[in-house]
Amino acid sequence: MIELLYLLLEDAWFAWIPAVGFAMVFNVPRHMLIYCAIGGALTHSSRFLLMHYGVPIEWATFIVSANMGFLGLYWSRKHLIPRPVFTVASVIPMIPGSYAFTAMIALVEINTTGYSLGLMQLVTENGLRTLFILTALSFGLALPSILIYRGRPIV
Amino acid sequence: MSLSKEAQTELTRVAVFAGQILHQHGAESRLIEQTTQRIGLALGADNIELSVSPDAIVITSLSDGHCVTTTRRCFDRGINMQMVCEVQRICVMAEKQLLDVRDVKKRLKRLIPFKHNRWLVVLMIGFSCASFSHFFGGDRAAYWVTFVAAALAMILRQELAHRHHNPFVNFAAAAFVATTITSFGVIFEAGENPQIAMAASVLLLVPGFPLINSVSDMLKGHINMGIARWVFATLLAISVSIGIVASMTLVGVSGWTS
Known part of the structure; x- marks a missing residue:
């Protein structure tokens, strides 16, 4: 139990850094960076927890990003700031970038070295995983405006 | 009225x-x-x-x-x-x-676009990619190799963007630089698993914002905007992988598909 708590804390610590780093690339205002850090640490560590108890990565991503969507809703009503400012930077650590690049590189390799089952497997599996995780991520974030606000402005 | x-x-x-x-x-x-x-x-x-x-x-x-x-x-x-x-x-x-x-x-x-201090951004992006290398199970050597490669790639990306270069050229060049630096980590056998640094150091080039915007645009009914953003993000990812493949072919280190 203590071991798990330690792993969670470590995960949260390493997750806030990319959230803030990418928030700075998107030029999120300075006093909002702390929310991106909190969001990044919370989402990535709770996804780690869900995956630790055997939830598949797509569903775990969907659940935590839906929660992030509602948390972002609260923050955005409180500070009168559009939601993507907090939410997108917070889920950046969960973007399946490595899968996407592996799929693309395997695609380029098929062109140079010829078709092989191993390469095609890499393309399909990594490509599909990218697609599903990404859809889960965006759908989760959009959930509050799809279910509750339905076209009305949030702030 | x-x-x-x-x-x-x-x-x-x-x-x-x-x-x-x-x-x-x-x-x-x-x-x-x-x-x-x-x-x-x-x-x-x-x-x-x-x-x-x-x-x-x-x-x-x-x-x-x-x-x-x-x-x-x-x-x-x-x-x-x-x-x-x-x-x-x-x-x-x-x-x-x-x-x-x-x-x-x-x-x-x-309104004037506010920009964070560029060296602070370089530092944070370096640590961000280094954190990704930690998530992939890399050790301390991989952490620092990733940090250096990602920071240098970010400097190049900022310089090229500042000079209004085409984003595809910019991303391919940055991926080339990051992969070349981390390949030296593999050649000189830095740490237990230096291949991890190769995967982590290019993650600063993931077009995350266009991808998320793309899916949420399509969900909310702006299909054509969503498709345009999706295609743009995919082309960026392809140019990044061409940069990676070019570097791997030149240096002769393969870290992704093997």
């Missing part, structure tokens, strides 16, 4: 200017549409209709049965959430009738 022809034209220009700023700085289509409409209505139009397409917005304002239509081209000026926040704030203030057309125009014209 009845508006003169000049007043209606001015209102339309101010509203389209707000929409243009949002579009150029990477806001979601729903946000562009809603904010532009709200500003137009707050300034006294009866109705605002607008069409958002990937490189332009077209807006028509209605007042007393008269229409004024105008189009603005929208060139990508890089994602800047601070600009989006400011336009949103102006919109809320206009809705509370704290600002009239002239104030809104003055405030929109005064």
Whole structure:
């Protein structure tokens, strides 16, 4: 139990850094960076927890990003700031970038070295995983405006 | 409320200017549409209709049965959430009738994109990619190799973006540099698993924002905007992988598909 708590804390610590780093690339205002850090640490560590108890990565991503969507809703009503400012930077650590690049590189390799089952497997599996995780991520974030606000402005 | 022809034209220009700023700085289509409409209505139009397409917005304002239509081209000026926040704030203030057309125009014209200190960004991006290497199970050597490679790639990316180079060229070059540096980590056998650094050091080039915007645009009914953003993000990812493959072929280290 203590071991798990330690792993969670470590995960949260390493997750806030990319959230803030990418928030700075998107030029999120300075006093909002702390929310991106909190969001990044919370989402990535709770996804780690869900995956630790055997939830598949797509569903775990969907659940935590839906929660992030509602948390972002609260923050955005409180500070009168559009939601993507907090939410997108917070889920950046969960973007399946490595899968996407592996799929693309395997695609380029098929062109140079010829078709092989191993390469095609890499393309399909990594490509599909990218697609599903990404859809889960965006759908989760959009959930509050799809279910509750339905076209009305949030702030 | 009845508006003169000049007043209606001015209102339309101010509203389209707000929409243009949002579009150029990477806001979601729903946000562009809603904010532009709200500003137009707050300034006294009866109705605002607008069409958002990937490189332009077209807006028509209605007042007393008269229409004024105008189009603005929208060139990508890089994602800047601070600009989006400011336009949103102006919109809320206009809705509370704290600002009239002239104030809104003055405030929109005064907006200057805020940029974080570039060396701070380089440092944070270096640590971000290094954290990703930790998530992939890398040891301390992989951590620092990733840090150096990602920071140098970020410097190159900023320099090329500053000189208005094509984003595809920019991303391919940055991926090439990052992969070349981390390949030396593999050649000199830094740590237990130096291949991890190769995967982690290019993650600063993942087009995360366009991808998320793309899916949420499509979910909310802006299919053509979503497709355009998706294609743009995919092309960026392809140019990154071409940069990686070029570097792996030149240096002769393979770290991804083996």
